[in-house]
Amino acid sequence: MRATLIYGAGDVRVEDVPDAGLREPTDALVRVLRACICGSDLWPYSSKPETEQGERIGHEFVGVVEDVGSGVSAFKRGDVVVAPFVWSDNTCDFCSEGLHTSCRHGGLWARDGVDGGQGEAVRVPLADGTLVKLPVGEDDALLSSLLTLSDVFPTGHHCAVTAGVNPRTTVTVIGDGAVGLSAVLAARRLGAERIILMGRHRDRTDLGREFGATDVVAERGEEGAERVRDLTGGDGTHTVLECVGLLPALETAFAAVRDGGVVSRVGAPQYSDVPADFGVFFRNVTLTGGVAPARAYIEELMPDVLDGTLQPGRVFDRAVPLDDIADGYRAMAEREALKVIVEP
């Protein structure tokens, strides 16, 4: 079958790889209908050292079950499914607490003999725990929006949930990428009435306004934080959703948050330490967030997608066939595309 491998920075190739197939009784074989490129895929795309041996990549996909192992009971051939970006048993104590990313038996796609999502098919470990059935057909118009349930929309949602967003909290979202816009959508869904989106790309912030942003701040850094404070009577917002992953964004978050407020981060951190000095301490600012346990949120978020209330799939502004995925990476890396959908 064909699948995507990354060999180093800027070097993504689609190659023939061994066909995906069942190995364990708990596996399912899923033919990929749609996959997509994640902002986090751009980190290796920008910096991975060149290697002889390419590595599989991709962790967001919807597909059709082609076969199941003898230990799989919740799915059968023909089911349309979405896979969250970490596979998990959905039964251990961490999963029961909603922290599927720390599942005692789970793992990551495209590692340790597990297929990546950016290919024609995927062996899905612990299928009963990992997959969620989608009540739609293979060519449903909602498929792109349902694909966002694999990662980007739950990631924005996780950011808003861990920050404690509710109708009484003001919100700043830092970053107008697909995660930032998803965080806007999630914050609005949780009832936030004041959502300040920090971003500089007009077409993206325009979509952010449609998703629920009430204000847009184009300035960055201390200047941007000052604008947020200006918009909130000098105080900053109760919550700041950091959807970038770079230290300056996190510093802006601490500067834009109100005393006693919460900074939540879901951008994969490209830094090792965060500022948390006496000033932050005296202001009682909390830092939370982390990698999103998407599996925990899919059932909760899906109804709003199915009934058309929310259209998180609008973050996709380009589609490429699998064989052209390298151009999709290039387009996202050059900010030419917001988020790219891949059709094997």
Place this chain on the structure above:
Amino acid sequence: MRATLIYGAGDVRVEDVPDAGLREPTDALVRVLRACICGSDLWPYSSKPETEQGERIGHEFVGVVEDVGSGVSAFKRGDVVVAPFVWSDNTCDFCSEGLHTSCRHGGLWARDGVDGGQGEAVRVPLADGTLVKLPVGEDDALLSSLLTLSDVFPTGHHCAVTAGVNPRTTVTVIGDGAVGLSAVLAARRLGAERIILMGRHRDRTDLGREFGATDVVAERGEEGAERVRDLTGGDGTHTVLECVGLLPALETAFAAVRDGGVVSRVGAPQYSDVPADFGVFFRNVTLTGGVAPARAYIEELMPDVLDGTLQPGRVFDRAVPLDDIADGYRAMAEREALKVIVEP
């Protein structure tokens, strides 16, 4: 009157200063019955550059109201009161939210013309908002325990509350100083059944056991964190209460906390950055805490002290007259005393 001034590291003196007296209609004049030395006072005691002009110091005291301004309605001459370690109006939006340390009109003791607590008397600004009446006499046996309501006990409580301690959470407390022991007491009060106290001073950890600690870990750093993980099936505890303020303690906290757990810090941070790399991110660890809004907690904590259920005053293991306060500082700095009470 006599009051304490700090001139530099190791240089604390009791001198004659201008008598405390009313300045604003909202002031009260309080004669100090008991004050104490805070662990945070030891930071300047260990590192403050020598100055010509000493600075007032001290922020924990109980006393008797001697006089009130025309704008004070809640207190009268003769009332026995406790002052939290930040003065505040108790009416602004931050105070209403329980974050008196960010009060829009409040401030710190021993700064900007406000007296310090380690003296014979204090002018209390915004007395109606700041003070809390104690239903005891001037020489009540509970006075020492009630004095802890000014700072150390609410600080331990704040640590436990912000960490989300409840009967279902396991707890690690880092630090066997007065704050750490108070955090043990507070965690037990909130229902925690498993409290691991990390500390190396046997007499202090013994008191910690009496306060509710179920386990004591004397090892520090990674070795200590490993012991905590050993005690919890390899996972670490749901909450870690960091009551030291030094970076190694915070690093231990991150190593000892369970995935999805919370590190709360109330030790005044002697560092500027905290480790929050991809590992912490992937484990969804939250960092919270900060300076404790003691005022917010006094009414809640007082009944347990008044009825003898809790004896937070047991952290005091030495008393000195005001004129000998320098020896109290020395004893605390040299770990000869746990916490020193001062009797003007």
